[in-house]
Amino acid sequence: MNSNKTNNSDITEDITNNDDKLMSQAKETAIQFFKEKYDLDVEVTNQKKLPTYVADEIDVEGYVIGHKDQTFNISVNYKTLQTKNFVMSPELKEVIQAKEQN
Numbered sequence: 001m002n003s004n005k006t007n008n009s010d011i012t013e014d015i016t017n018n019d020d021k022l023m024s025q026a027k028e029t030a031i032q033f034f035k036e037k038y039d040l041d042v043e044v045t046n047q048k049k050l051p052t053y054v055a056d057e058i059d060v061e062g063y064v065i066g067h068k069d070q071t072f073n074i075s076v077n078y079k080t081l082q083t084k085n086f087v088m089s090p091e092l093k094e095v096i097q098a099k100e101q102n
Contacts, residue, residue, distance in 0.1 A: 023047050026058035026076040033074065033083050034064075038096055041065045042072070049078075059085075063092075070095060 027044045034040045044062040057075045064070035070092035075085040088096070 019049060022049065022078040023058060025081065026060055026078055029076045029081045029083065030060040030062070030074050034072075038099055040095070064095070067091070067095075 026047060030044060031042055034042045041064070042062050043065050044060055046061040048059045050057045050059065055075075055077075056079045057077050059073060059075050061071070061073045063072070069089060071089040072092055073085075073087045074083050076083055
């Protein structure tokens with residue numbers, strides 16, 4: 001028997017650990033984006049990693065802390081940590097527009 005064989009559960013565990021790391025990085029990137037660009041503190045409520053054949057992205061959803069009606073969805077590229085596809089609720093849009101006018 002070949003002792004160099006890799007156990008499938010080890011591979012699955014490595015993939016899961018890597019996905020957890022990517023999810024954590026995407027979450028922190030989204031939080032930092034809102035803090036630096038709009039001076040908003042946000043809470044992430046959901047994350048979904050897209051299949052790699054679609055894109056190297058994690059979709060991040062959440063809301064502004066203390067204002068659950070001010071929701072957002074943003075994509076984070078887990079290879080470059082760049083954000084894109086920023087979608088926001090009308091309530092959050094109002095807050096951001098008010099901040100940009102000041």
